Amino acid sequence: MLGPLLRRRDLLAGALFAASGKLAIRKLTTRKHSIQNRDYLFLEMETDAGITGLGEGSISGRVEIVEKAIEWFTPFLTGKDPAGIEDHWNRNYYEFSRYRDGSVLMTALAAVDIALWDIAGKRLGEPVWRLLGSSSPKPMRVYYSHWSQGLEPRTPERLAELAAQTRAAGWTCLKWVLPKGGTEAERLRRLVAEVEAVRKGGGPDLEIGLEMWETFTVRSAIDFANAVGPFRPLFIEEPTWREMPQALGEIAAKSPVALAGGEGLVSRYEFKHLLDAKGARILQPDVIHCGGITEIRKIASLGEVYGAEMAPHMYYGPIAHVASLQSMAGVRSFLMQEWDAGMESTFSGITRGTFPVARNGQVTLPDKPGLGLEMDWAELDRRFPYRSQSLRPPGGR
16 A cells, blocks of 8 residues: 555655746656567656656667667756657757658657656646647547457458457457468458458448558559458558558559558658658558657648548557557547557556556546556566567568
8 A cells, every 4th residue: 555655645746846847857767678579668757856757669670779769869858847848849859960850760759758748747637638638538449450460270260250259349440460471363362351251250330451561562452452342441551662652642542442551651741741642541650650749749730631530550568559549639530549459458467457448449548647657667577578679570572
């Protein structure tokens, strides 16, 4: 009982100290962990008032580089008031170097930005979603990602059964990565059979997302979209290289299924190229790669001008999941968020039960100050020590 009492006392002391206007960033601490085949990088931003902000800078195969980038930012943050998040973002992005972009630097910037938002909420005693303009913690739609991963044997019959079970459990949308293998014609037949089986098993109301993982050419992507069109997928995701928005625009123009994409785009400037090329109707920025809560909100505003909907990408840890969903509070164009449902039990265990769990395909954000999360670092150290950077090559063709 002493632990919770101390935490409440520290929060009260911090709130009183913050109310006096005296608050400064004291220290940044990074923590690396390995869970299954994934790398996680978390950030603690401590203040002299006892308020600590949580951030995340996870990225596949690059966490050690991101950690160094956060260390590079540290002297520019230490001693400063964490308030004025927009000022911090502009200084960190625009003022230190003309070589300011790229996934590593933007992921480091995102970790810092998310921690600043967490501190702001704790400082004011309000959840981040309220600071962003939402009036209440409304249920927000999420979809079951990495669905059917590891299913063996992977047959249309097993997929249909799993789809029926998933729908019965309350999920309204799911997505899986399209397996590679065989000739192009063999793969096309196999994948179409999978989509048909999931549609039959899940019924007419289960929405389907198809992660194409940049493993198609323009020609083969158009063939695939036309082949699965009769089964009404909600979207096909990143069929070919994200660096070629004009190619994605060509696919979109000839596809009966909406294109989604953007998880690897790291700023509103890059999303503008995609939108101008009409390469996606559904935008999937990742809050921990695109510069954090501050920038993902600007991407949403930009997308709204083009009539695009927001379905943020999410593959990472509990801080990233919650920060992303908080960032979408009050966003009119929000469609749904990717949700790694298979990790919920693990995330709950390492956050002392504060990680929100999906119910009937929706998540209600916590009504607690900041992000509303409490990390159990001792549990993380015990169960998930850092092994080394994983080497997960891209899908390729």
